[in-house]
Every structure is written in structure tokens, then in C-alpha cells.
Amino acid sequence: MDATVIEDGERPPTRIQRENREVILEAALTAFSGHGFRGTTIDEIARRAGMSKTNLLYYFRRKEDVYRAVLERTLDEWLAPLEALNSDGDPVEELRRYITLKLRMSRRTPEASRLFANEILAGAPVIRSALETRLRGLVQEKAAVIRGWVGQRRLAPVDPVHLIFLIWATTQHYADFAPQIRAILGDQVDQPGFDDQAAQAVLTIVLSGIRPRTDAG
Template identity: 55%
Template sequence: MDGETERPVTRIQREKQDIILEAALEVFSLHGFRGATIDQIAERAGMSKPNLLYYFPRKDEIHRRLIGQLLKTWLAPLEEMDANGDPFPEIRSYIRRKLEMARDFPRESRLFANEMLQGAPRIIEMIEVDLKNLVDEKARVLLAWMDQGKIARTDPYHLIFSIWATTQHYADFDVQVRAVLGPGRGGEGRFEDAARYLEHLFLYGLTPRPRSIDKMSGKS
């Protein structure tokens, strides 16, 4: 209300909110926004529904808080790409950071994927502003490296999309990956195997080639 200052959140209130958000992450990542219910979240959090509603009156408030935190986490690996660095170590590190996220934050990845599949109705403004601005910035970095002859020329946006797609696959389709690899290769080592493969795939493809090779392959 006008003239009133918002009361600071106490330690106990913050702890309760964290418990609710952790429970909601599990429920949303399994059922999506539409399939998740306040009752499911309350049960997962180990509290009554009225108690939960005291901290978050609506389901969309919980979801919005989770998505807002998630997008900051999602942007961090790309933000760390240094325009003044050597492009190959920078791109290699970016691939590694994205795979580490797939390994360490699979529920968050599924939450984000579910939101995208629904048309991103709750975070479209964040995507059109925060995410787009960052990708535009890093696309300019990649283009500068191309202009300097440090990496092969390609579409920087689709390069970023490809890294997203291949790394997040190991979170969103983890059950499939482990089932296909089998017990011998489906353990924690699968992420290191994936990192080595993706590094080779992208870095080999970005290695500048002699012009004569490009002519032989039909490229101008």
C-alpha cells in the first residue's frame, strides 16, 4: 500500500520459501505448469496447503520465481564467454559449462524445456529482452573472431543454438541417453565422453581451412 514500506523477509520465511521452491521445482519439472497443482507442491514440501498459500498465494507466483532464477542461471555460461580471450578455449569452456549444467541441473533444464514447449507464455519478455540481448552480444563476438580469421565463418546464432541443443539433450533426454549407452557407458562418465565429442565436433568445424579446400568443397 502507498506510504508503507515492505517488511523484510525473516530467516524463517526465507527458509520456508526455499523449501516450497525446491518442492515446486520437482513437481513442475515432472508435470509442467499445467499439470502441477498446489496440492502436489504442498505435499512435496511437507506442509499444509494453507501454510504454502501464506507464502505464495498463487501457483504462477511460484513458477515465475523459479523461472526468473533459472533464466539467470541459464544465461551465466554464455555471459562468461570473453571477447578478449582465445576463441577455441572460450568455446570449449562454454561447451563444458553447458554440459555441467545438464549434469547438475536436469530438473531446471526440463522446467525450461516445458515452458518453451508451451510457447513461453510466462517468460516471453525475458527471452525477447534479456536472452536476445545477450545472444546478440555474443554473436558479435563470434563474428569478430570470424572477421579476424580466428574461426571459420558460419552463422553465429545457429552455432549458439546448436551448442544449446546438443548439450541440453543430456539433461532433457537423460533417460534415453543412459538406456542407449547401457550400463557400461551410461554412468557419470557419459558427460566427459559427451564433452570430448562435442569439443571435437564444434572446434573441428570452426577451424579455419585453406581457401583451396573451400573451393574443392564447392564453397565460395
């Protein structure tokens, strides 16, 4: 879902225009995640982006348009690892890769996770259409892949949709509840390798529950 929409007859954006849009979206992400939609102004986004308000409004007509573009870009980035889930691959390795990437993305872009969570908690007024179309379709597609692995006895019998929900909840916890994690673990969260250790812990718990079981006796 590209935030850049080209109308009929319009020229595609130049490299400079694409770069400026990215600068605006990065600045907007920081502002919106910190102050929410209502607490953020176009002037603040422009200041963070290092450009004039007039220049910003050349790319986005309203604050609502900037907000929507940030959410859509976040959704694009988050769905990419799920889209890459390969039905021809080894089930455990495919899910291992997905869980690892999702956790790393959550840890490295907590602002995006926080902004998206706030949008969902508000009832998804801006992103609802994308959730009910693109997201629903992708989850159904990948649930069918997981269901196929279960049918082939390459995974334990699990509900594939709830497995995806579990992965989302577990990995995003590290971003959405970062202060709670830091309060418990302290400086451990800043140590080299913490992300890999956390990913391995999540992988062990999740994968131990979905590996195919051998009947005893």
C-alpha cells in the same frame, strides 16, 4: 532476474525467508517437471517442501507465481555461463568452457531442462517476455563477440547465432532425451567420467567446425 521482488518500503528478505523460498522452488521444480503446470497443485508443492499450504502462500500468492519463479531461476542459471563468455579470452577456450558447463548443467538438472522445454513447446506463455528481452539481448551481445572473433580470423566463418542454437540443442539433448540415451548406451551413462567423455565428444565435433582454417597452397 531475481524471483524475489522487493516493493518500495518493504524490508529485504531475511536469510530464513530466502532459504524457505529456495526450498519451495526446488520442490516446485520436481513437481512441475513431473506433472506439468496443470497437473501440479499448491498442496503437492507444500508437501514436497515440508511446509503447510498457508506457509507456502506467505511466499507465493498463487501457483502461477511459483511456476514463473521456477522458470526465471532456471533461466538465470542457464544464462550465467553465456554471460561469462569473455571477448578478451581465447575463442576456442571460451567456447570450450561454455559448452562444458552447459552440458554439465543439463545432465545434472534434467528436471529444469524438461520443465523449460515444456514451457517452450507450449508457446512460452509465461516466459515469453524474458525471451524477447533479456535472452534476445544477451544472444545479440554474445553473437557480436563471436562475430568479432571471426572477423579477426580467430574462428572459421560461422553464423554466431546459429552456433549458439547448436550448442543449446546439443547440450540439452542429454537431459531432454535421457531415456533415449540410456536405451542406447545402457549403464555407460552411470559410469564415472561419462559427463566428461560426452563433453569431449561434443567439443571435438563443434570445435573442429569452428577453428580457423589455413588455406592450402
